[in-house]
Amino acid sequence: MxxxxxxxxxxxxxxxxxxxxxxxxxxxxxxxxxxPIGERPPTELxxxxxxxxxxxxxxxxxxxxxxxxxGGLPFAGGKSIDTPFGAVVASNITPDKLTGxxxxxxxxFWQAMHHGRSKDGRLLYPAFPYTEYTRITRxxxxxxxxxxxxVQPVQQANRxxxxxxxYNTQAALAVWRALFFSPEPFAxxxxxxxxxxxxxxxxxxxxxxxxxxxxxxxxxxxxSKLGLSGGLIPMQNWYAPALSSPAEAGLQDxxxxxxxxLLKTGKTAKxxxxxxxxEVVFSSTQHLNDRDxxxxxxxxxxxxxxxxAKEDRKPATPESxxxxxxxxxDQCASCHGDKGEGRGDYPxxxxxxxxxxxxSVNLVRITLSGGFAPTTEGNPRxxxxxxxxxxxSDTEVAAIATYVRNAWGNKAGAVxxxxxxxxx
Amino acid sequence: MSSAxxxxxxxxxxxxxxxxxxxxxxxxxxxPPNTMGQRMQACxxxxxxxxxxxxxxxxxxxxxxxxxxxxxxLINFRDGRRQNATMAYLLDHMSDQYLKEIAxxxxxxxxxxxxxxxxxxxxxxxxxxxxxxRHGDAxxxxPACASCHGAAMTGVAPAMPGLLxxxxxxxxxxxxxxxxxxxxxxxxDCMGEITRRLSPQDVVAVATxxxxxxxxxxxxxxxxxxxxxxxxGSGIQ
Numbered sequence: 001m002x003x004x005x006x007x008x009x010x011x012x013x014x015x016x017x018x019x020x021x022x023x024x025x026x027x028x029x030x031x032x033x034x035x036p037i038g039e040r041p042p043t044e045l046x047x048x049x050x051x052x053x054x055x056x057x058x059x060x061x062x063x064x065x066x067x068x069x070x071g072g073l074p075f076a077g078g079k080s081i082d083t084p085f086g087a088v089v090a091s092n093i094t095p096d097k098l099t100g101x102x103x104x105x106x107x108x109f110w111q112a113m114h115h116g117r118s119k120d121g122r123l124l125y126p127a128f129p130y131t132e133y134t135r136i137t138r139x140x141x142x143x144x145x146x147x148x149x150x151v152q153p154v155q156q157a158n159r160x161x162x163x164x165x166x167y168n169t170q171a172a173l174a175v176w177r178a179l180f181f182s183p184e185p186f187a188x189x190x191x192x193x194x195x196x197x198x199x200x201x202x203x204x205x206x207x208x209x210x211x212x213x214x215x216x217x218x219x220x221x222x223x224s225k226l227g228l229s230g231g232l233i234p235m236q237n238w239y240a241p242a243l244s245s246p247a248e249a250g251l252q253d254x255x256x257x258x259x260x261x262l263l264k265t266g267k268t269a270k271x272x273x274x275x276x277x278x279e280v281v282f283s284s285t286q287h288l289n290d291r292d293x294x295x296x297x298x299x300x301x302x303x304x305x306x307x308x309a310k311e312d313r314k315p316a317t318p319e320s321x322x323x324x325x326x327x328x329x330d331q332c333a334s335c336h337g338d339k340g341e342g343r344g345d346y347p348x349x350x351x352x353x354x355x356x357x358x359x360s361v362n363l364v365r366i367t368l369s370g371g372f373a374p375t376t377e378g379n380p381r382x383x384x385x386x387x388x389x390x391x392x393s394d395t396e397v398a399a400i401a402t403y404v405r406n407a408w409g410n411k412a413g414a415v416x417x418x419x420x421x422x423x424x
Numbered sequence: 425m426s427s428a429x430x431x432x433x434x435x436x437x438x439x440x441x442x443x444x445x446x447x448x449x450x451x452x453x454x455x456p457p458n459t460m461g462q463r464m465q466a467c468x469x470x471x472x473x474x475x476x477x478x479x480x481x482x483x484x485x486x487x488x489x490x491x492x493x494x495x496x497x498l499i500n501f502r503d504g505r506r507q508n509a510t511m512a513y514l515l516d517h518m519s520d521q522y523l524k525e526i527a528x529x530x531x532x533x534x535x536x537x538x539x540x541x542x543x544x545x546x547x548x549x550x551x552x553x554x555x556x557x558r559h560g561d562a563x564x565x566x567p568a569c570a571s572c573h574g575a576a577m578t579g580v581a582p583a584m585p586g587l588l589x590x591x592x593x594x595x596x597x598x599x600x601x602x603x604x605x606x607x608x609x610x611x612x613d614c615m616g617e618i619t620r621r622l623s624p625q626d627v628v629a630v631a632t633x634x635x636x637x638x639x640x641x642x643x644x645x646x647x648x649x650x651x652x653x654x655x656x657g658s659g660i661q
Binding site: 381388 | 456462469505512517518
């Protein structure tokens with residue numbers, strides 16, 4: 001009996017010791033720091049030049065996408081970002097002293113952007129993509145901060161997040177950060193050109209392309225080792241296709257000018273951007289200056305090629321093909337052509353990567369929801385695709401998708417009615 | 425020109441003309457028409473061809489409504505004062521300039537209206553509805569609909585919508601949404617205020633009478649005869 005009690009006590013002590021050791025490790029990993037926090041000497045630029053530069057960076061980084069609520073005042077926060085762990089509510093980043101960041105210093109802002117910690121030391125949720133913003137230089141975060149201090153202050157208290165236990169605890173966040181985050185300044189590669197490095201800086205930092213275009217693990221962390229190899233955007237039911245694979249959205253075989261055109265206007269002869277990427281073009285990339293646009297295009301073009309995962313192809317049944325063909329002829333052919341060859345602004349579906357890539361999520365989504373390319377200077381009056389979600393059943397949408405994936409030389413797996421239902 | 429050549433041309437003229445026409449048709453087939461109607465095919469899926477939805481379902485006709493009204497609604501959907509996920513999704517990445525052009529396009533359409541819908545409703549309901557629409561209810565501070573939406577109820581330029589030719593379900597849905605604060609206009613939001621003064625029975629009566637009226641000429645009036653009694657924020661934004 002005594003021996004048993006002794007063993008229990010020993011096990012308990014061991015567990016506590018391991019736990020404490022683990023916690024010390026988590027805390028120390030959260031404290032790790034790539035560069036010291038502190039005020040930086042001012043640059044040679046004038047204050048207004050810095051703020052102007054900051055305005056550009058804030059636009060390109062698309063801060064407003066999360067920090068401005070629908071119909072809300074600019075940067076006053078309040079927008080819920082749904083995640084698989086609950087909703088994270090974006091904060092007020094206007095210069096209001098009480099509810100915004102008006103009482104912050106540039107060093108506090110750097111701590112948030114680079115370290116993912118708020119002014120009071122609180123760990124921030126990585127829905128705020130500091131996992132990417134950590135690569136932004138101190139000069140750039142200073143400029144962004146200077147701009148944000150110049151916008152209209154709005155007194156609007158931050159709403160609390162609506163996250164489930166244990167995700168709503170700082171302890172869980174500390175463990176997450178120990179596993180998946182370390183502050184990391186952008187390290188230019190000396191073997192590459194300035195243009196490539198500028199592109200890499202924009203894509204991996206401010207542009208936070210990885211937030212959508214990289215796969216996430218079960219803890220919601222982007223897997224940076226896998227690069228921009230495509231990911232399903234959590235909660236949105238859109239697939240951000242792989243930029244590393246020419247079979248998906250890889251741009252390795254595109255002329256640089258055409259990549260620039262896509263980011264600048266949202267449209268090329270090959271197709272246009274819809275859904276989340278339409279938002280990115282509308283709010284961010286159309287505002288890139290030519291130098292940054294070219295650098296980004298260059299970097300994306302030079303991304304190492306990776307083959308997309310090969311999946312078993314589900315064959316289409318003859319009945320579904322027949323239904324798909326007759327629906328296509330009725331509903332789609334007048335714009336996309338009898339042979340999927342496209343007409344004017346309506347893209348060809350034959351050979352279209354969105355149609356034939358292994359993930360059919362976007363094809364189904366576009367059929368259900370339709371949509372417009374973003375209005376941009378280069379495409380101010382876009383043509384729209386009608387939503388068919390109201391008029392076609394899951395079986396019908398699946399049949400159309402399967403048909404266009406297997407007609408005119410296209411070869412891709414069948415889409416099942418259940419796939420459509422999951423996307424609705 | 426020699427007579428042989430001239431007879432060759434005249435003999436083959438029909439063929440030349442046919443070839444010319446065919447070339448044109450092929451060109452049309454390759455390029456979609458460069459018109460707003462073609463650009464707005466996405467709207468036709470719900471609002472009917474040319475924005476002319478019938479009044480049998482829920483979705484409203486948009487053709488022929490005042491441009492300012494349509495523009496305000498597009499902005500309201502984008503900014504969350506009206507809540508409809510499909511509308512917000514379609515409009516989210518559009519410049520104000522394009523939204524204005526879209527509004528002008530649908531406003532410019534003058535198309536026949538479908539027959540009236542709720543003509544067989546109980547006469548008590550219709551009478552109460554007509555009373556409210558034409559004269560309001562002074563005891564509750566409800567102004568006549570006609571005092572803002574025009575004596576013919578076909579709206580007033582630039583931004584006051586007509587209320588006829590709309591589905592009964594849509595009218596009920598909108599009045600209910602105003603009352604519950606789910607549909608809003610720029611402040612002062614007089615429709616929110618007015619609908620909260622109406623009883624549920626009055627809401628049904630108004631919607632029923634409006635959808636029982638045939639529309640001969642749907643064009644909005646140019647101006648109101650008298651200044652409205654309430655201040656409204658739903659002018660041009």
